Every structure is written in C-alpha cells, then in structure tokens.
Amino acid sequence: MAKVLMKGNEALGEAAIRAGCRFFFGYPITPQSELPHYLAKRLPEIGGVFLQAESEVAAINMVYGAAGAGARVMTSSSSPGVSLKMEGISYIAGAELPCVIVNMQRGGPGLGSIQPGQSDYFQAVKGGGHGDYRLLVLAPASIQEMVDLMGLAFALADKYRNPVMILGDGTLGQMMEPVEFPEMIDPDKLPSKPWAARGAKGREPNIINSLYLNPLELEEHNLKLQAKYAQMAEEETRSESYYTDDAEIVLVGYGSSARVCKAAVDQARQQGIKAGLFRPITLFPFPKAEIQAACRQAKSVLTVEMSMGQLVEDVRYNLEFKVPVHFYGRAGGMVPTTRAVVSKITELVQEGGRSA
Amino acid sequence: MITVFERPKSLTPAKTHYCPGCTHGIIHRLVAEVIDELGVREETIGIAPVGCSVLAYNYFNVDMYEAAHGRAPAVATGIKRVHPDKVVFTYQGDGDLAAIGTAEIIHAAARGEKITTIFVNNAIYGMTGGQMAPTTLIGQTATTAPNGRDPEVQGYPIRMSEILATMPGAAYIARVSVHNPQEVAKAKKAVKTAFQVQLERKGFAMVEVLSSCPTNWGLTPLKALEWLKDNMIPYYPLGVQKAPEEVKA
Amino acid sequence: MLQEIILAGFGGQGVMSMGQLLAYAGMEENKQVSWIPSYGPEMRGGTANCSVTLSDTPVSSPLIDEPDTLFVLNRPSLEKFEGNVKPGGLLLLNSSLVKVEPQRTDLRVLKLPVDNLAQEKFGNSRVANMILVGAFVAITGAVSLDSVVGALKKVLPEHRHKLIPLNRQALELGVELAQS
Numbered sequence: 001m002a003k004v005l006m007k008g009n010e011a012l013g014e015a016a017i018r019a020g021c022r023f024f025f026g027y028p029i030t031p032q033s034e035l036p037h038y039l040a041k042r043l044p045e046i047g048g049v050f051l052q053a054e055s056e057v058a059a060i061n062m063v064y065g066a067a068g069a070g071a072r073v074m075t076s077s078s079s080p081g082v083s084l085k086m087e088g089i090s091y092i093a094g095a096e097l098p099c100v101i102v103n104m105q106r107g108g109p110g111l112g113s114i115q116p117g118q119s120d121y122f123q124a125v126k127g128g129g130h131g132d133y134r135l136l137v138l139a140p141a142s143i144q145e146m147v148d149l150m151g152l153a154f155a156l157a158d159k160y161r162n163p164v165m166i167l168g169d170g171t172l173g174q175m176m177e178p179v180e181f182p183e184m185i186d187p188d189k190l191p192s193k194p195w196a197a198r199g200a201k202g203r204e205p206n207i208i209n210s211l212y213l214n215p216l217e218l219e220e221h222n223l224k225l226q227a228k229y230a231q232m233a234e235e236e237t238r239s240e241s242y243y244t245d246d247a248e249i250v251l252v253g254y255g256s257s258a259r260v261c262k263a264a265v266d267q268a269r270q271q272g273i274k275a276g277l278f279r280p281i282t283l284f285p286f287p288k289a290e291i292q293a294a295c296r297q298a299k300s301v302l303t304v305e306m307s308m309g310q311l312v313e314d315v316r317y318n319l320e321f322k323v324p325v326h327f328y329g330r331a332g333g334m335v336p337t338t339r340a341v342v343s344k345i346t347e348l349v350q351e352g353g354r355s356a
Numbered sequence: 357m358i359t360v361f362e363r364p365k366s367l368t369p370a371k372t373h374y375c376p377g378c379t380h381g382i383i384h385r386l387v388a389e390v391i392d393e394l395g396v397r398e399e400t401i402g403i404a405p406v407g408c409s410v411l412a413y414n415y416f417n418v419d420m421y422e423a424a425h426g427r428a429p430a431v432a433t434g435i436k437r438v439h440p441d442k443v444v445f446t447y448q449g450d451g452d453l454a455a456i457g458t459a460e461i462i463h464a465a466a467r468g469e470k471i472t473t474i475f476v477n478n479a480i481y482g483m484t485g486g487q488m489a490p491t492t493l494i495g496q497t498a499t500t501a502p503n504g505r506d507p508e509v510q511g512y513p514i515r516m517s518e519i520l521a522t523m524p525g526a527a528y529i530a531r532v533s534v535h536n537p538q539e540v541a542k543a544k545k546a547v548k549t550a551f552q553v554q555l556e557r558k559g560f561a562m563v564e565v566l567s568s569c570p571t572n573w574g575l576t577p578l579k580a581l582e583w584l585k586d587n588m589i590p591y592y593p594l595g596v597q598k599a600p601e602e603v604k605a
Numbered sequence: 606m607l608q609e610i611i612l613a614g615f616g617g618q619g620v621m622s623m624g625q626l627l628a629y630a631g632m633e634e635n636k637q638v639s640w641i642p643s644y645g646p647e648m649r650g651g652t653a654n655c656s657v658t659l660s661d662t663p664v665s666s667p668l669i670d671e672p673d674t675l676f677v678l679n680r681p682s683l684e685k686f687e688g689n690v691k692p693g694g695l696l697l698l699n700s701s702l703v704k705v706e707p708q709r710t711d712l713r714v715l716k717l718p719v720d721n722l723a724q725e726k727f728g729n730s731r732v733a734n735m736i737l738v739g740a741f742v743a744i745t746g747a748v749s750l751d752s753v754v755g756a757l758k759k760v761l762p763e764h765r766h767k768l769i770p771l772n773r774q775a776l777e778l779g780v781e782l783a784q785s
C-alpha cells in the first residue's frame with residue numbers, strides 16, 4: 001500500500017476500520033472531532049454504524065452494549081468528555097468487555113483549553129473510575145504509530161477482554177504525517193466470542209455484568225482481574241530506547257512530548273552531551289524492566305510532560321528511586337520547546353559534573 | 357448595523373467573539389435589556405453553557421457561572437435553592453440543552469425550578485465545527501451527518517418547547533425567532549415574561565429562540581436568516597406553548 | 606537536508622494548504638515530512654499558522670521553535686514569528702499586505718508583492734501564495750518544482766484541478782523572481 005499524508009485523527013479512524021471495527025459511538029469535542037467526521041463518512045460506506053450520542057455518558061454505555069454483544073467497537077473523546085465516560089469505563093472493565101477508547105488530551109482541569117495537554121495521565125493509567133481496575137494504555141508518538149497501535153489495541157482488548165485506551169493529545173490528532181495502512185481485517189473472520197450476549201440459542205444465557213452481591217465472589221473477581229493485569233505486565237510492555245546505551249542523562253517522555261525530547265537529544269548530542277531518550281509506549285503496564293535497563297548507567301533522568309508532574313511519579317517509582325529523577329513540564333496547552341528542554345539538560349549535566 | 361441604542365447596563369463593553377451575522381449577539385442584548393428594565397441586574401446570576409456562548413460570562417454584566425456541558429439547569433438549581441430571592445437564568449445552546457443536558461433540563465422543569473432558561477436553537481453544534489445537533493432538521497447536512505440527517509439513522513429533530521410544555525412544573529414556555537425586527541420585538545416580550553414568571557415564583561420558564569449559524573450552515577448572514585424562516589419555523593412553530601392564566605389574558 | 610518551515614497569515618489566506626502542499630511535495634520525493642496546524646476558534650478570522658518539516662532523516666519533533674524559513678502573509682505574523690527564525694534563515698514576505706520592514710538584519714529576506722502580482726499577471730489573487738512557494742523552491746531547493754506541481758492534485762479539491770496550469774505559472778513566476 002502506498003503512503004498517504006493524513007491527520008492523526010483521521011488516520012486513527014481508518015486504522016480502526018482496518019482493524020475490523022464497524023461500530024463507533026461518540027459525542028463531539030475538540031481536538032478529536034476529525035475522527036468522528038471521518039467515520040461518519042466511512043463507516044456507512046462499508047456497512048458499519050456511526051452514531052452520535054446525546055452525551056459521552058450515553059456514548060460509553062452504547063459501547064458497553066455493543067462490546068457485550070461481541071462487536072469490535074470504539075469511542076473517542078478529549079479530556080472533559082473522557083471524565084464523563086469514566087463511570088461506563090468502570091462497568092466495562094468490571095464486566096470484562098473489550099473495546100477501544102481514544103483520548104486526545106487537551107489542557108485541564110475543568111473545561112481547560114482545547115490546546116494539547118497530557119494531564120490525564122493519572123486518570124488513564126490508574127483506572128480513572130471507581131474500583132480496582134486498569135486500562136491497557138497505549139501512547140503513540142507519530143501518526144504511523146497511531147495506526148499500528150490501533151490494530152494492536154483491538155487485538156489486546158480481545159485477548160484480555162479489557163478496555164484499551166489510546167492516549168494521544170491535540171498535537172497528534174491535528175498533525176499530518178505520511179502513513180501506510182495494514183490490510184483490512186474482515187470482522188466476520190475474527191475468532192468468535194462465546195461469552196457475548198447474542199441470544200441464548202441452544203445454550204445457557206450469557207450475562208454481561210459487574211454486580212457480585214456476595215463479597216467473596218467479588219473478591220475472587222477482583223483477584224482474577226489483578227491476575228490479568230499481572231499477565232499484561234509480563235507480556236505486553238512496549239517502549240523505545242533512543243541513544244540510551246551510553247547516556248549520562250536519560251529523558252523520559254511519551255506521545256508528542258517524546259518527539260520534542262528526541263529533538264532535544266539530537267541537539268544535546270551535537271553539543272557533546274551524552275543524552276538519550278526512553279519512551280514508554282505502554283503506559284499501563286509500565287515498561288519497568290526496560291526503563292531500568294535504559295537508565296542503568298545514567299547519572300540523572302529528566303521527565304518531560306505536558307502536565308505539572310504525573311508521569312514523573314511512575315518514572316521514580318519504576319526506577320525504584322535509585323537515580324535522581326528531575327522534571328520539566330508545561331501545562332494548560334503550552335508545549336515544551338526543544339530549546340527549553342536542551343537548556344534543562346545542559347543545566348542538569350553541569351550540576352552533575354560532566355565526564356568526557 | 358447602525359447603533360441607535362445605548363449599551364444595556366447588563367452587558368459589559370467586551371467585544372464579543374461571535375462570527376459576523378451570528379444571532380447570539382442579538383439574543384444577549386435582549387436578555388440584558390430585560391434585566392435592565394426589570395431593575396434586577398444586581399440580583400441576577402447567570403449561567404453560561406458550553407457552546408459558542410461559552411464566554412457569555414464575559415458579556416453579561418451580572419454575576420455569572422460557567423457550567424459543564426449540559427449541566428447549567430442543575431447548577432441553576434443549586435444556586436436558586438441557596439438564593440430563592442435571586443434571579444437565576446441559564447443560557448444554553450441546542451446541543452447543550454437538548455442532547456447532553458436533556459436530563460438536567462427535564463428535571464429542572466419537572467421540579468418547577470423557579471429559573472429562566474434562554475434556549476438558543478441554531479439546529480447545529482456551532483462551537484465544535486458544525487456537527488449534527490438534536491435539533492438538526494431532516495435532510496440538513498452536518499459534519500457528522502455528511503449526507504444529511506436521515507431519520508432512519510439519526511432519528512428526528514426534538515421539539516423541546518413542546519416536550520417541556522407538557523410538564524406541570526413548567527409555567528411559561530414560548531418559542532420565538534430573531535430573523536427580522538418584528539420577531540425580535542416579540543422575542544423580547546417573551547424573554548421579559550419568562551423573567552417575570554420567575555420573579556412571581558410561578559415555576560420554570562423557558563424561551564426557545566430560533567437562531568442562525570451562518571458559519572456552519574455555510575450561508576451568508578442574510579441567506580442564513582432566510583433559511584431559518586423557510587426551514588426552521590415550519591418545523592419549530594413560533595408562539596407561546598404554555599403560560600399562566602393571567603399572562604395569557 | 607532538514608528544512609523547518611513556519612507559514613503564517615490570516616485564517617482563510619490559504620497558509621494551511623500551502624503548508625500541506627510542501628509536505629505532499631516532500632512525500633512525493635520520499636522525504637520524511639510532517640505538518641502541524643494551529644487550531645481552535647481563534648482561526649475564525651484570526652491568525653493561522655502551520656509548521657512543516659522536510660527532512661532526509663526521521664523527523665524528531667514536528668513542533669518547530671526556530672524555523673529555517675518563515676512565510677509571512679500578514680503583519681501580525683511578522684511580529685509573532687520574526688524573532689524565532691534561525692540566524693541566516695529565510696524570510697519570505699507578502700509585501701502587498703505587510704508594509705513594515707523586518708527588524709532582523711541577519712536574515713535573507715525576499716519581499717514580493719504577491720497579491721498585486723497575481724492580480725496583474727493572472728487576474729486571480731488566489732494564486733498569490735504560489736508565487737511565494739515558487740520563490741522558496743528556487744532559493745532552498747528543498748523540494749523540486751515538479752513535485753510541488755504534482756502535489757497540487759492532492760491539495761486542490763477535484764473541482765479546482767482545472768486551475769493547476771495557472772498555479773504552475775504562478776510557481777514559475779516565483780522561481781523567476783527569486784533568481785533575478
């Protein structure tokens with residue numbers, strides 16, 4: 001397939017279709033609207049369903065319905081809308097249903113702004129709604145990676161019967177880069193879902209549910225969920241290490257911040273500073289062994305994010321507080337500049353003493 | 357447009373951000389004039405929605421809130437229950453009131469909250485880029501209904517005034533338009549009644565104002581007003597849907 | 606080769622599609638490219654800009670702080686971005702609309718009254734931007750003129766493909782003016 005130049009939001013829409021998704025429920029919000037606009041055109045062309053719900057609360061419950069009925073289904077939104085979806089997401093995780101949720105983050109809190117942000121990190125990786133549940137969270141940093149991770153997202157959702165979140169931001173949604181799409185998956189040829197509620201013809205009824213009145217049973221259910229998350233940590237962590245082998249200072253960032261970090265590493269290297277970048281691609285499960293390996297020789301670590309310090313907490317925790325972890329963040333829709341990150345690197349290297 | 361009036365006290369001097377020819381500005385003015393005429397500017401608390409009028413809190417020279425999308429009637433309820441003697445109004449678009457906030461508006465009306473709602477129906481999501489609204493007409497195109505609204509797929513446009521008029525808690529419900537000076541005069545009368553009904557503690561009051569969105573309808577301001585008259589009014593007939601006896605008389 | 610470009614002007618002046626044109630042209634040549642717009646309601650009548658990167662190696666960050674080239678189509682954009690251009694960088698200015706002089710003395714500046722030129726030569730001010738793009742191509746060689754012409758098919762909606770020859774002439778005029 002030839003490469004095409006496409007906006008991130010639209011590329012996500014096409015990627016979902018390629019992954020066999022035929023159902024989308026959502027509610028308009030900037031900066032992700034091109035995704036529903038695209039699917040409103042594309043889905044009916046291929047016999048799929050695009051439905052604009054009356055709210056995000058309704059949209060996520062439509063997803064609950066479609067997922068329980070066995071369909072590959074997706075919803076997308078941006079920060080304030082994702083907050084509204086949290087109740088439904090908790091039910092979906094509790095009932096162990098597969099689906100994909102896209103969050104093109106914007107600045108917060110509250111109505112915030114419509115410019116890019118990364119301040120929903122905690123909400124995404126710690127569950128977000130009530131109860132002990134987790135989403136599998138994927139953080140692409142380019143349009144091609146958004147496309148690739150969309151296919152993976154649906155596969156992992158089905159494998160674990162768990163909601164998967166693609167955590168992007170306004171920059172990734174709005175920017176254009178060349179992409180190549182995978183072949184179309186035929187949704188009719190996907191493995192069947194015997195647990196789905198499709199009518200109990202010739203079998204016992206299937207029940208899609210998250211209610212366990214017996215405390216012992218609910219505890220068992222929770223243990224089963226935890227075992228699933230432990231398996232994800234074993235099998236699903238993904239990350240990229242860029243010039244970390246000899247790095248004295250390792251930057252850590254995800255999504256579009258990681259792109260800025262990459263440019264900063266390039267510039268620092270030109271100045272003779274041994275800088276590297278560690279980029280988690282799965283934010284949950286966090287790539288713990290990988291970050292430890294990438295920072296083994298580092299004298300310091302610098303986390304860069306578009307928030308006032310969320311990812312940095314997981315970085316410290318996963319490095320087990322063995323390396324000093326510094327933080328540089330912008331918020332409210334402000335984006336870190338390469339220049340600012342480079343000067344932070346220089347400052348830290350000078351403080352820490354620079355070896356030749 | 358020629359300015360022959362003074363700015364009402366209930367409007368700030370801030371320059372609005374509305375597109376040229378958008379009728380949100382006229383509706384702001386009507387509300388402000390009524391608040392001035394009733395002499396309640398210092399007793400009034402307004403609630404801005406999420407929508408093109410999200411910045412209304414900069415334009416009304418009264419105490420204002422900014423609510424989450426659709427939740428203005430619930431916020432108004434909270435305020436009114438704390439300050440039953442104050443004048444509380446919400447200013448909401450059709451997406452805000454008739455989609456995400458349907459539950460809030462229905463229940464505020466059902467409770468007979470003594471608040472005034474100004475419901476700006478432009479049959480589209482203006483702010484987010486022309487997506488289908490619950491009030492988008494059959495056949496009307498939108499960025500999420502690229503082939504036009506098809507009742508088989510997206511169902512039918514909602515007539516909120518008619519629905520709310522069935523509720524015992526609603527005291528005054530009227531639909532007006534602002535597509536020409538005569539209608540603007542009638543609209544103002546309705547807005548005034550809706551505030552008076554609140555002052556007299558009769559119950560929930562709402563004025564639905566048919567409004568234009570030249571930008572997302574893809575029309576010039578004048579063509580947009582014509583389109584409103586020719587297409588919206590046949591589906592959304594103007595008039596008082598419900599009123600207390602003495603107001604009707 | 607790494608060319609980082611910011612294009613800025615009024616919303617509706619066509620800066621977004623101008624940037625997309627360069628990105629498509631780069632893609633045709635198998636370069637690594639990215640395009641990022643400013644977005645939001647401020648675009649209604651306000652200033653709009655986009656950033657384009659053309660590179661032989663993967664694009665580290667698509668967000669540009671210090672462009673090699675700045676296209677300026679209105680005065681507020683000059684004020685906003687002039688200070689950020691790399692020393693020795695290129696400033697392409699639509700002097701039909703920008704009547705003030707740039708402050709920087711360390712830049713290569715080309716001022717072209719493209720609105721007037723487009724109207725005079727082609728009777729169509731819509732192709733004004735193409736004159737600037739032509740000049741950019743001639744000066745930097747970041748992409749070839751053929752690739753830009755080829756990319757017009759991607760950027761112009763189908764019903765305006767008949768304008769491709771006119772756009773081509775405007776591009777060629779830009780090349781000529783830059784070389785003279």
Ligand SMILES: Cc1ncc(C[n+]2csc(CCOP(=O)(O)OP(=O)(O)O)c2C)c(N)n1
Nearest residue numbers: 029406407408425449450451452481482483
């Ligand atoms: C929870 C949430 N979902 C979505 C949005 C995005 N949003 C902002 S305005 C708007 C639609 C407003 O349309 P309408 O109420 O008709 O007002 P108009 O702009 O037409 O005046 C939406 C969906 C949001 N701010 N919050």
Ligand code: SF4
Nearest residue numbers: 374375378408482569
């Ligand atoms: S988008 Fe429509 S509703 Fe919003 S300000 Fe512009 S004309 Fe008015």
Ligand SMILES: [Mg+2]
Nearest residue numbers: 449450480482
């Ligand atoms: Mg509306």
